[in-house]
Each structure stands twice: as C-alpha cells, then as structure tokens.
Amino acid sequence: MTRVLHRPAREFAVSQPVDNSAAVRQAADLLAAAAESGPCPPVRDLLPDGNIDTAYAVQRMNTSRRLAGGHRLVGRKIGLTSKAVQQQLGVDQPDFGALLSDIAVPQGGTVPPDRLLQPKVEAEVALVLAFDLPDAQCTAEDVAAATAFAVPALEIVDSRIAGWDITLVDTVADAASSGLFVLGEPETHLDTVDLSSVQMTMSRNGQVVSEGSGADWFGSPLSAAVWLARTLARMGDPLKAGDVVLTGALGPMTAAVPGDTFTASISGLGEVAVRFALEGEASE
Template sequence: MNAHDSAGAVAEAAAVLAEAARTGVPCRPVRDLLPEADSEAAYAVQRLNVERGIAAGRRLAGRKIGLTSPAVQRQLGVDQPDFGALFADMAVPEGQPIAPGRLLQPKIEAEVALVLGADLPHRDPTVADLLRATAFALPALEVVDSRIADWDISIVDTVADNASCGLFVLGGTPVPLDRVELRDVRMTLTRNGETVSRGTGADCLGSPLTAALWLAATLAGLGEPLRAGDIVLTGALGPMAVAAEGDEFTAHIEGLGTVTTAFAAPATEGTGA
C-alpha cells in the first residue's frame, strides 16, 4: 500500500469509527481497511480522531493504557500494551449515573489512576522520575467500550478505536505514592453487590508503575510526552465485567480506597397525570 492509499485508508477508518460514535450504531471492524497488523496505521487513525476532537473543543485530560494483561496480549497477538486518549468529557463524577444509551457495549475494569504533578519528557524515564512526577494515586473505574460490533476486535481495531475507551470514574481521596505499594495492592470489583473480578497490582504488567513507565517512554518518543496535570489510567487489575443499564459497580483497592459508579435504568413509560 503506497502513502496515498495509506492516508486514504486511515481517513476512511477514522470516519467509520467517528460515525459509529456519533450514531450509537456499532460498525464493522476497521482492520480490513488498514494494512494487516499495522499498529502505526491504527495509531494514525486514533490520532486523527483525537485531533478532530480537540479541534471541536474537547480537552485532552490524559491517557489510558490497555492490554496490560499477558493473557489478553496473547489473545490479540501482541507483546506490549497500547494506549488511548482521555478527554475531560469522558470523566464521570462519582454519584452521577451513566445515562442509558451513552455507550454502545460497555464493560468495566478496575484500575489505579496516577495524576501527574510534573512533566515526564524523557524517552528513558526511571522509576525515580515517575515517582517524583506523580502527585498522587486514585482508585479508578474505566468503562471500556467498542465502536466495533460485538467486540470483534484485533489489535488494529482496538488501537484505532482509541484503545476501546469509553468513560472513566475517579475516586475522590488522593493517596501519595509513599503510602502505598502499588505492586501489592489487592482489588475486588462488585456488580450489584456480587464480586465479579479480583486482581492485584502485579497483574498489571507486574506493577501499575511499570505500565506507566512504558507509556511515559512511548509518548516521549512520539514527541507527545505526559504533562503535569495528566491523568494516567494504568491498566486493568483484573478481568473486565459486562455492564448493563441498572447495574452498580464498586471497586475496592487496598491502600487506595473505593470508587463507585452506576448505570441509570431506562426510563419507564409514564402512567399519565
């Protein structure tokens, strides 16, 4: 595929995904539009839609890391994580229900979020650099979503689709990193009071800090380094859980606390005045 054809394929894939997000109708996989297993082209699709979002007035608030589970990496035939963009309008405050129909086919993951207090501009950041740059950690829920029908995704599809990101919810009590060992934290995720996922910090690439270092190095290498104020969702601590309207989820992460979100139930037909 020559450069002209590649640019056209990137534009077409971006348009297909944007239309699915706009209409709420899942689309076909975009992998058939792009060179096979070409993550560079997939990131070009992602970047195009992110740039269009910024041009439309959306504010970039940070990044998410995906594919931090070795099992999921093997499933998609990759040996490293991926990343996507977090916009401020994707943040859902605790206590604010997620409206019916806001997402296409949501699932929930419990994660550690880092909020940066300084830039991470180096292409070879150390753990010390990351620790100094992190203002605090929070428990988080990522509401993953796919614009692609039936979650029929390859690595190209998920990367192009902003790493299958939907919304995110942050807990409200900041915890400095000198008060918690992120590698050892234990996570429990419940849906309507029933445990649906468990995991530890070590299940996220060995440690959420390892995942964050990978992201910092990758973005610095692309000339788009993490900046002070950025939110970093470091990746799932356990298996994702399917979400439906009316469901309530709570994640408890030892040392960080809890974070809760709920999906509003659909409105019932009125019975008259």
C-alpha cells in the same frame, strides 16, 4: 467529584507525521459515525498489512477532530497490560489511548443509558501527575516523583466495533476502546502505598465479579506508567503535569447493563463507584 480537566488544550502526538491516506480517513470516518449511530464492522481490513502505526494514525485523526470540537486532552489510558490478553492478540506490548475532558464521570455518578454502545467495566489505579515526564529513558522513580497522587479508578471501556470483534489494530484505531472513566477517593501519595501489592475487588450490584492485584498485570501499575511515559516521550508528545494516567485493569472486565451499580475497592487507595441509569433516567 471531578478533579482533573483544567488544563489548556494541546495537540495529540505532535511529532508524528500526519497520515491523511484514504484508508486512514475511511477507518476514522467509520468509527466516528459508529459512535453516533451504532457499532460498525471491524476496521482491520481497511488498514494495510495490519500496521499498528497506521492504526494509531486513525486514533490520532479522530482525537484531533474531538479536540477541534472543543474538548481537551486530560490524560492517557493504557490497555493490554494483561499477558493473557497480549497472547490472545499476538502482541508483546500494551497500547494506549487519549482521555478527553468529555469522558470523565464524577465519583458515584450515573451514566445515561444511551451514552455508550457496549460498555464493560474494569478497576485500575489512576495516577495524577504534578510534573511533566519528557525523558524517553525515565524510570519508575522518575514517574513516582512526578506523581501528585494515586486514586482508585473505574474505566468503562466501550467498542464502536460490533460484538467486540477486535484485533490489536481495531482497538488501537478505536481509541484503545475508550469509553468513560471515574476517579475515586481519597488522594493517596505514592510514598504511603506499594502499588505492586495492592489488592482489588470489584462488585456489580453487591456481587464480586472481578479481583486482582497490582502485581498481576504488567508487574505493577507503576511499571505500566513507565512504559507509557517512555513511549509518549519518544513520540514527542510526553505526559504533562495535570495528566491523568489510567494504568490498566487489575482484574477481568465485566459487561454493564442499565441499572447496574459497580463499586471497586483497592487496598491502600480507597473506593470508587458508578451507576448505569435505567431508560428514562438522567445522569447526575
């Protein structure tokens, strides 16, 4: 089932100055074209000094274009919650990207074979908010109180950059490597589960390919959500009631090919599944 996606459109990072520099436009155009025609070279050399703010400007430009095309902002995703991945890329904080209405896949749904370029799947906890989070100093208690429910989720990450040859600048500019997402079931209230202690197992075609716990990645999915809520509030574009928040992978991501079925189970939350269609099949 798909249970998000019913809020009016709103702007993206409204308080941020618009960067229409030639470098930002060139990187945004390259990534947008790659989404339609195939992977492109890294964009890091187009952006001055590897500036992360400039990379987010690229992300905002392409997100704004998609919003102008009729899609809706329905939430955010958090990436780079793994300390190992942060060390690999030489960073000390996560990144984030936008979730738009056209990238939601129903629970148990099927992804068409031509929908993505280089898909990989990871399992995580998703929060769905009941209230806005406008405070740049919000706490874990504030985020928990603002959350309507949690569900298991699969994020299908993708890269418009050939061979996943990415640095932090590349992935930020490329919508934090967003692809699609699937929300599982049932809906669980946070007062019935400790997110830091949940255990995740993800299988591909019945074989376990990824495992982890809530404590392994950023300490807790709730801690990751606090970081995101504070970051967006400082930017003047806070999380809103109805938003979906993908809180970051609970275990390693796994590449997907046509014909694969992925199922993830998260203790205390439930299950979520998705299938990748073979050539000639249609999505469900």
